[in-house]
Amino acid sequence: xxxxxxxxxxxxxxxxxxxxxxxxxxxxxxxxxxxxxxxxxxxxxxxxxxxxxxxxxxxxxxxxxxxxxxxxxxxxxxxxxxxxxxxxxxxxxxxxxxxxxxxxxxxxxxxxxxxxxxxxxxxxxxxxxxxxxxxxxxxxxxxxxxxxxxxxxxxxxxxxxxxxxxxxxxxxxxxxxxxxxxxxxxxxxxxxxxxxxxxxxxxxxxxxxxxxxxxxxxxxxxxxxxxxxxxxxxxxxxxxxxxxxxxxxxxxxxxxxxxxxxxxxxxxxxxxxxxxxxxxxxxxxxxxxxxxxxxxxxxxxxxxxxxxxxxxxxxxxxxxxxxxxxxxxxxxxxxxxxxxxxxxxxxxxxxxxxxxxxxxxxxxxxxxxxxxxxxxxxxxxxxxxxxxxxxxxxxxxxxxxxxxxxxxxxxxxxxxxxxxxxxxxxxxxxxxxxxxxxxxxxxxxxxxxxxxxxxxxxxxxxxxxxxxxxxxxxxxxxxxxxxxxxxxxxxxxxxxxxxxxxxxxxxxxxxxxxxxxxxxxxxxxxxxxxxxxxxxxxxxxxxxxxxxxxxxxxxxxxxxxxxxxxxxxxxxxxxxxxxxxxxxxxxxxxxxxxxxxxxxxxxxxxxxxxxxxxxxxxxxxxxxxxxxxxxxxxxxxxxxxxxxxxxxxxxxxxxxxxxxxxxxxxxxxxxxxxxxxxxxxxxxxxxxxxxxxxxxxxxxxxxxxxxxxxxxxxxxxxxxxxxxxxxxxxxxxxxxxxxxxxxxxxxxxxxx
Numbered sequence: 001x002x003x004x005x006x007x008x009x010x011x012x013x014x015x016x017x018x019x020x021x022x023x024x025x026x027x028x029x030x031x032x033x034x035x036x037x038x039x040x041x042x043x044x045x046x047x048x049x050x051x052x053x054x055x056x057x058x059x060x061x062x063x064x065x066x067x068x069x070x071x072x073x074x075x076x077x078x079x080x081x082x083x084x085x086x087x088x089x090x091x092x093x094x095x096x097x098x099x100x101x102x103x104x105x106x107x108x109x110x111x112x113x114x115x116x117x118x119x120x121x122x123x124x125x126x127x128x129x130x131x132x133x134x135x136x137x138x139x140x141x142x143x144x145x146x147x148x149x150x151x152x153x154x155x156x157x158x159x160x161x162x163x164x165x166x167x168x169x170x171x172x173x174x175x176x177x178x179x180x181x182x183x184x185x186x187x188x189x190x191x192x193x194x195x196x197x198x199x200x201x202x203x204x205x206x207x208x209x210x211x212x213x214x215x216x217x218x219x220x221x222x223x224x225x226x227x228x229x230x231x232x233x234x235x236x237x238x239x240x241x242x243x244x245x246x247x248x249x250x251x252x253x254x255x256x257x258x259x260x261x262x263x264x265x266x267x268x269x270x271x272x273x274x275x276x277x278x279x280x281x282x283x284x285x286x287x288x289x290x291x292x293x294x295x296x297x298x299x300x301x302x303x304x305x306x307x308x309x310x311x312x313x314x315x316x317x318x319x320x321x322x323x324x325x326x327x328x329x330x331x332x333x334x335x336x337x338x339x340x341x342x343x344x345x346x347x348x349x350x351x352x353x354x355x356x357x358x359x360x361x362x363x364x365x366x367x368x369x370x371x372x373x374x375x376x377x378x379x380x381x382x383x384x385x386x387x388x389x390x391x392x393x394x395x396x397x398x399x400x401x402x403x404x405x406x407x408x409x410x411x412x413x414x415x416x417x418x419x420x421x422x423x424x425x426x427x428x429x430x431x432x433x434x435x436x437x438x439x440x441x442x443x444x445x446x447x448x449x450x451x452x453x454x455x456x457x458x459x460x461x462x463x464x465x466x467x468x469x470x471x472x473x474x475x476x477x478x479x480x481x482x483x484x485x486x487x488x489x490x491x492x493x494x495x496x497x498x499x500x501x502x503x504x505x506x507x508x509x510x511x512x513x514x515x516x517x518x519x520x521x522x523x524x525x526x527x528x529x530x531x532x533x534x535x536x537x538x539x540x541x542x543x544x545x546x547x548x549x550x551x552x553x554x555x556x557x558x559x560x561x562x563x564x565x566x567x568x569x570x571x572x573x574x575x576x577x578x579x580x581x582x583x584x585x586x587x588x589x590x591x592x593x594x595x596x597x598x599x600x601x602x603x604x605x606x607x608x609x610x611x612x613x614x615x616x617x618x619x620x621x622x623x624x625x626x627x628x629x630x631x632x633x634x635x636x637x638x639x640x641x642x643x644x645x646x647x648x649x650x651x652x653x654x655x656x657x658x659x660x661x662x663x664x665x666x667x668x669x670x671x672x673x674x675x676x677x678x679x680x681x682x683x684x685x686x687x688x689x690x691x692x693x694x695x696x697x698x699x700x701x702x703x704x705x706x707x708x709x710x711x712x713x714x715x716x717x718x719x720x721x722x723x724x725x726x727x728x729x730x731x732x733x734x735x736x737x738x739x740x741x742x743x744x745x746x747x748x749x750x751x752x
Contacts, residue, residue: 012048015075016041022197024068024096038066039128043180047126050163050177051149053077054123060141062112063128067093070105073126080105081119083112115141122146130159142166151180190234196223227309228669231285235307238287243306245315245369248273248283257320270294271316279304285313311369314437318362322355356409359400360417364435366397367461368442371677373502374461377414379407379454391630391678392502407454414457418446426450432530435461443530462532471511474504475626475680477722480714483686484624488512488565493621494584496571498594498602503627504680505593506532509567512591513538516565525561527554528569543569555579559586568592577609584619597739598716599623599685600705607698617696625683627716627737629729633670637662642731649743650721650734662727679728681737684714709746717742 024038039047047069057077064070064082070093073080082105084090090109097105108116113132115125120141127138127150139148148164161177190196196204196219204219211218220230235242252273257265260272268290271283279302280294291303308316363386367375372388379385384407386397402410415422418431428449435442441464449456471481487495497505510533516524517537529543529551543549551568552575558566559582570593571577584590596602602623606616640663647655664674685708687695694707709715716738723729734743 009049012045012076015048015072016045018075019068019071019100021068023100024066024071024093038068044069044072046180047149047161048072048076050161051076051124051126052147054145057123058119058121059124059126060116060119060122060138061126061128062115062132062138064093064107065089065128067096067105067107069126069128070107071097071100071102074102074105077124078104081116081122082107083110083116084108085111113137117141125149127151135164139164139166139172144168144170148172149177154179190219190223190230227311231307231309234287238307240287240305240307243283243308243312243316245308245312245319248306248308248316249319251281252316252320254320264293265317268293269313271313271320273306275301278302281306283308283313283316285310309369311365311437311440315362315365315369318358318365321358322362356406356413359402359406359410360413363397363400364442364444364459364461365437367459368435368437368440370395372461375457375459377410377457377459379404379451379456381453389502391673391675392628393630404454411448411455411457414446414459415448418444420446420448425455440464443532445530462530464532464534471515474508474511475682475719475723475728477719480682480684483622483684484512485515487622488516488589490589490621492584492587492589492619494580494590494592494616494619495621495624496592496594496602497624497626498596498599498605499626500595500597504678505626506569508624508626508680509591509593510535513565513567522564523562524565524567525558525563526567526569527551527558528567539563551576552579555583559583559588563588565589565591570594571609574609574611577606577611581611581615581619585615596625599625599683599713600701600708601625603695603704604701613698614696617692620687620692620695622687623685625685625716626680628678629681629720629723629733629737630675631677631679631728632662632730633664633667633674633676635669635676636665636667636674637727638665640730646731646734646743649740650717652744661724661731663730663732675730679723681716681723681729682714682719683716686712688712705746715742715746717745 021038021041053076057079059073059077059080061070061073061080061082064084066089067082070080070082074097082093084093084107087109090107094107097107110116112127113134115138121143122141123143123146125138125142125146125148127135127148130151130153132138132150135148135150142148142164144166145168146166150162150164152160152162154160159180161180163175163177164172165175166172200222201215201219204215204222207213207218207222208215232242234240253275256272256275265271269284269286270289270291272294273281273283275281275298280298281304282294283306285308287307289305294303363375363377366372367388370388370390372390373392374389376385376387376389376394378387384400384402386400387394388397389395412422414420415429415431417433419433420429420431428447430448431446433444433446435444443462443464445460445462447458447460449458471484472478476484487493497508499505513524513526513535516522517535520537524538526538526540527543528540529545531540531542534540541554543551543554551570551572555566555568555576556579566583566588568576568580568590571580580590580592594602594605596605602625603616607613640661642659642661647659664670664676666672666674670676685691688711690711691704691708694704705713720729720734720738724731724734
């Protein structure tokens with residue numbers, strides 16, 4: 001405790017360092033946290049710097065809150081009396097002070113309007129609330145030379161820090177010390193909610209400084225939490241309503257939006273929605289947006305805010321921007337090498353304007369917001385159809401009404417963005433582009449396909465900075481996850497992950513690579529098309545067919561770079577398959593994907609590629625076949641009545657007693673779908689000596705499957721049923737992911 005007449009800045013900073021603000025936050029009772037009850041550290045520092053502390057100071061604090069500022073005062077004074085009107089907060093503050101073994105503080109539950117005459121006079125009185133208007137009785141309780149710091153409300157709800165001093169004659173003087181802001185920004189709220197801590201915040205600041213990005217963006221990446229979950233928590237903490245785009249568009253006035261400068265709205269992160277007789281309603285992705293200029297524009301209106309995610313902010317902007325067809329503003333900025341210039345648009349043979357660019361951007365935003373993997377844009381005889389593939393299922397976007405001329409222009413916009421030839425309309429074309437929205441980067445794989453009524457466009461969205469899943473999060477049971485991890489530790493061999501397009505094969509391989517990235521004793525090289533995820537510690541290479549650099553070329557080059565593990569994005573042809581087997585024969589673990597329906601079919605596919613059976617038998621370690629099933633939303637999961645037809649297929653002889661399954665009834669977290677995300681259904685084939693012998697002889701596939709079943713093949717039916725019983729997927733998913741012949745048990749003796 002200091003005895004100096006005026007503690008130095010260093011002593012105040014020492015007090016701030018010695019008291020951990022996190023100790024005064026109760027995460028299970030967020031209503032106890034507000035800007036006044038636990039001011040941000042920077043604000044506490046600002047106020048303390050304005051106080052002159054005499055030796056052995058006695059302090060009265062009106063509005064103890066959670067006790068954080070009280071604890072700071074205790075480090076700079078002899079005695080602190082802290083008054084708190086709310087009983088729950090008073091008890092919370094008392095408990096916090098006792099936990100820290102601070103003995104010079106008394107927390108008193110009472111109304112502090114009249115001060116504490118029985119303990120007066122005080123050297124310092126700090127009023128932490130702006131609700132006390134009359135200060136006469138408090139000033140009378142000051143010693144000669146004492147000071148009172150309080151908050152006064154200005155226009156636009158601003159708070160002014162004011163100091164009153166009592167002179168030797170007993171009169172007081174007033175001094176304004178500046179505006180203070182008790183509101184917490186998004187970063188403060190994340191720390192207060194326990195989602196991030198100070199060490200993580202420091203890490204985010206260093207990364208942001210290095211990458212020249214915002215601290216919030218880097219912190220968001222580090223904590224690995226979905227936007228919807230994060231912003232609902234932020235809204236709850238800050239007392240703001242969450243805005244859903246569909247609902248906000250119903251009340252929005254496009255004319256109001258277009259009456260503001262786009263530069264002004266973008267810099268303030270504000271979208272005005274509706275102006276009523278007494279209020280201006282707006283949306284923002286910031287819990288504490290800059291509204292000063294907005295108040296100057298509408299001085300007599302109350303400001304009402306809806307909090308939206310960054311992606312929904314762009315969606316809302318885009319939808320309102322589309323209301324004016326010839327508005328030259330665009331919503332998103334593509335990467336520098338994919339920008340579309342006005343001159344280039346004017347040169348096209350079809351009418352292209354900024355409206356069509358905005359339409360395309362709006363579609364991309366809808367896809368990002370819906371967590372879609374693909375966008376399908378299709379032209380039929382008299383109509384245009386736009387669909388999103390979400391969790392493996394196509395869903396219509398019915399709010400895009402495009403004329404035939406607009407559709408042709410939109411296809412050209414997509415071609416230009418993907419650097420394709422807009423004059424070529426007879427042959428399929430494939431290209432790439434990039435998308436940046438809400439701090440997230442997406443690689444866009446564009447395929448243009450000619451058809452009867454025009455060209456169709458299919459756009460796949462690959463998130464570039466999405467966090468990778470752990471092996472056990474993929475859908476692997478614990479024994480299978482352990483077996484997969486053990487495979488990666490082998491000195492050499494071939495591991496294949498197989499399945500149809502979009503079945504999560506690459507994700508499974510990347511989960512394994514993530515494990516390998518932490519092993520500094522092994523060098524890992526990948527060749528991919530494209531690089532779907534960036535992993536620190538892994539040397540990743542992209543194939544370039546346009547310059548003659550294919551998978552097989554990369555493989556031949558890789559073996560001369562002394563790798564331990566090689567990942568081949570996909571085995572597409574005989575040359576790549578041969579190089580993969582040769583690499584495994586020369587002492588490398590080779591991981592790759594292959595398109596086939598199941599693990600045994602993958603063997604036949606390799607035979608068809610003219611891979612020598614003996615070589616395959618000696619090098620193959622394991623084949624993992626998988627499909628993706630829709631995961632039941634955990635927030636609305638309920639017990640379900642099993643479908644009798646599906647049960648009869650699964651258990652042709654007898655249904656197990658007390659068989660139970662689950663479903664999702666639909667809620668706000670899953671947009672009423674009942675499902676949220678997907679999980680892998682696995683078929684796992686571990687190669688053993690008996691199977692090696694059989695593979696070398698190249699018997700019929702039926703015989704190979706029977707042998708695999710007899711030697712412990714984990715089938716997709718086994719994996720799917722396990723997920724059903726655990727309540728991860730619905731029973732109705734099984735006919736969609738399992739062929740009819742695989743619904744019933746395949747092993748003799750298991751027909752129950």
